[in-house]
Amino acid sequence: MSEQQQHLYLVDGSSYIFRAYHRLPPLTNPEGTPVGAVYGYTTMLWKLADDLDAADGPTHLAVILDKSSHSFRNDIYPEYKANRPDPPEDLRPQFPLIRDATRAFSLPCIEEEGLEADDLIASYARAAQRQGWHVTIVSSDKDLMQLIGEVGGARIDMLDTMKSARIYIPEVEEKFGVAPELVGDVLALMGDSVDNIPGIYGVGPKTASKLIAEHGSLTAALDSAPEMKKSKLKERLLEGRKDAEMSRVLVTLKEDCDLPQPLDEMRIEKIPEEPLADFLEQHGFTSLLRRLGSGNGSPERANNLHPAKADTQGDAGDVEGNRQPLPEMPAIDRGAYETVQTMDRLEDWVRRAVAARLVAVDTETSSLDSMQADLVGVSLAIGPNDACYIPFGHGGTDLLSEKPEQLDRSAALKTLQPMLADPSVTKVFQNGKYDLNVLARYDLQVSPIEDTMVISFDLDAGRGEGMGGGHGMDELSQRHLGHTALTFKEVCGTGKKQIPFGEVPLDRATEYAAEDADITLRLYHHMKSRLAIEGGTRVYERVDRPLIPVVAQMEREGIKVDRAQLARLSEEFAKEIGRLEGEIHNLAGQEFSVGSPKQLGEILFDKLGHKGGKKGKSGQYSTDQSVLERLAGDGAPIANKVLEWRQLSKLKSTYTDALQEAINPDTQRVHTSYSLVGAQTGRLSSTDPNLQNIPIRTALGRQIREAFVPENGNILLAADYSQIELRLAAHMADVDTLKDAFAKGEDIHSRTATEMFGEVTRDTRAQAKTINFAILYGISRWGLAGRLEVEPDEAQEMIDTYFKRFPGIQRYIAETLETVGERGYSETLFGRKTWFPRIKSKNQAERQGSERAAINAPIQGTSADIIKRAMVRMLPALKDAGLADVRMLLQVHDELVFEMPESDVSAASNVIERVMAEAALPAVKLDVPLAIDIGTGTSWDAAH
Structure with missing residues (x-):
């Protein structure tokens, strides 16, 4: 970069803080102060410094923060940002520490009373632009997109x-449909519920963009309203003009603020290590301290941010995720991995693994389908950076293509087999x-075997809520090790240019495969110790770890399906679908695509005139199941059809x-895939196909x-x-x-009907059954009213009566919510934790x-256990009973499905019933x- 072309990076620190906070489970420093957001913020800032490309990196950098919640906009409109909840209790003490973290990087930390961070960013950006500098704003805030452009x-x-x-002009135009200088006009029309900017009621993003694009400005769009044809939009524009004009003032960024710190003082040089090291040590951020000491990823300059790698970047995993320190480990060094290309070297690795x-x-394979994938290679790791890749399936698909030097698969697997089966060697x-x-x-x-994915699930199920809180290796590596792993896409490409792993050059394949094994071993050392400390050992050792090979065997067994019967059903369904489509078209008075929600909504509400149509943000009517069921209840025959x-x-x-x-061509059976970490309560989930x-x-x-049928001569048992x-x-x-009723073998729904309604009829039993299950899911009066088709007040009376007759249930619910509120998690009888980070959310729907979910999780989770x-x-x-021919095929909710010779049914039934009835023992004795x-x-x- 030339001396004349300076480049200022302005970091929207406030957005970093909240992103960091919401990606973290609880974390405290040695003094017991909450520091989860501080840690996340520190790693995100570090990652930014690492990722900025040196060729386009900053010459100057500053972090901009909000000083307080009040700004001049509140003087204009007191309700500005009134909807925003107060910061969480455990976040407030972290704000000053976040400022300390910024200064530990020797970076300017700028804030000003009465001004929002956006205004300071705008003022600095314009001041730098006037001096001929390039400016990059590190944020995704739509308000700041007004500044984008070139002068x-x-x-x-x-x-x-x-x-x-x-994000530059094309991205802004794609998002808003207008140039950056008109974004404020669009925002003024559409408003902002988060900041409580009113805008014009009923005008959404698409309508706002269209109006501004057509008329060129907010004023012109509002001026056009009197000439519009009579419509709701016209009324809203006329009635809401003052709100829109005030909203335009609120969304306008203040670009002429006094600059608290001169631009020249923001020059970024090599970051001094001493203040950063002191800060990291003070707060117990040991993994980051090791990174600093190793020189790996030291926050000096940026070197590798490329838009083409967007799928591999991000900060969702830049959190430690718990308060246990990492064992001492050197930074990951892909150059240290070995490609094993001779039997002597393989034998040496096997000897070392056994020792x-x-x-x-x-394993590296040719497919994600484990039942059809070919094995391409195997990687091993014995210690940090002490890892290797053993290739034996590499080379082009062309028979004439040259294959790299690699081992014979049969010989390699024969050498690996004793170690893999050795009971004294734990395989992770x-x-x-x-x-x-x-x-x-x-x-x-x-x-x-041990499994880091399952360990993670047993420690942290529910903690991330889909925001970097998953249990995949890449996420775990970022969260716990602070390391971004190579991705499959980086190695094999994407789309039409994607190559099979077997065609990846061996040096690159070794980096990818051996790193996976290395990371897995590091994660194991880190997380396994947490099980004992955090109470996860019981469920991992007694429930989940022993289940892994059992579920794997079930997947390999698969189940036979009658292809001819399925084909017949498909044909019958197709005919019936065609007949229904014709009837729907007749009722509509025209042909249209029944599968198009947009076209269906227009037919139902615009053409046929049914009441209650509601349009979403996309501008089209909702036609989901609840809408159609309501219309059907109102007597609309087309809805039923x-x-x-x-x-x-x-x-x-x-x-x-x-x-x-889905029928496997080799086995002629269907093999579903079960996820051991798919449902937060611990239930198995089924995919590919979902059975x-x-x-x-x-x-x-x-x-x-x-x-779904057995093989000839066999029978299915459910x-x-x-x-x-x-x-x-x-x-x-x-x-x-309830305990008495179950002990006596009574019909529990009849017993509940007697307790609640004083009599058992078909209707009262059906109502009692609905209530029995609904209460366990924490149903509201409105939810129960919908299920029973009664008024909400009547539903509330039923709930009140239920709690009077069964006060223990009400007490259980109250105690469960109190416990989860205090701890942040629920627990099954076997110690399985499910975390609920939003249990104290100020957002009513989230809470x-x-x-x-918290009311039901201990019960459903215990059932799963x-x-x-x-x-x-x-x-x-079954084997001990001489029933080795009985195969367990499926697990579906509370049901197990077996296949066996018909002659084994009687004996197998006795064993299956006994094992299932005694499954909780001896760990838990049920009443x-x-x-x-x-x-x-x-x-x-027939079996079900």
């Missing part, structure tokens, strides 16, 4: 670090179920068509289940826990009435949603018996 060769752009994307008694293992995986299935296809048995059409279309595409495609959502209460759903969640509620809430314990014990028990319903048949439907 006299000096350019202002933005950098969104969350997406690692540069170490602990080795991380990862990340999502090991996949690797076990791949290795099993080559007759390789692996035991014992569309509901039928949607159900059939979904069943056809999701099941009857998809299941045929857990096939409807069971409809004739159509039962027809689909009829297509074993289902009967009302397990109600039984657990009776135990956990200590409700004597109530968390409360409902029990069936998992039954699954772990099942096959050994109620667990009842199991068992059925058999020549299809899943």
